[in-house]
Amino acid sequence: MVQVLVRDNNVDQALKALKKKMQREGVFREMKLRRNFEKPSEKKAREQAEAVRRARKLERKRLEREGF
CATH class of the missing domain: 1.20.5 (Single alpha-helices involved in coiled-coils or other helix-helix interfaces)
Incomplete structure (x- = not known):
């Protein structure tokens, strides 16, 4: 499970960190592959x-x- 902490109410920085973690784990790539059979x-x-x-x-x- 991916977890990102938001510090000083800086949601933009937390979102950037989340995207980077998801990219590293291959979530976006897997989503793209599963879009079509x-x-x-x-x-x-x-x-x-x-x-x-x-x-x-x-x-x-x-x-x-x-x-x-």
């Missing part, structure tokens, strides 16, 4: 593409860290 074959293809993207990103970061 996704066929199982489309879901599988999307998840595989995401896995490839993650692997490439990790490899790039690893190479960058090692100085290549």
Whole structure:
């Protein structure tokens, strides 16, 4: 459960913090995905593409860290 404290009646700052937490947890992304039905074959293809993207990103970061 996401919880944000409002300090000094500053609702704008609390709302900004809430949005940031929700973004980090992937709530907005999940809401977007659930808006329409996704066929199982489309879901599988999307998840595989995401896995490839993650692997490439990790490899790039690893190479960058090692100085290549």
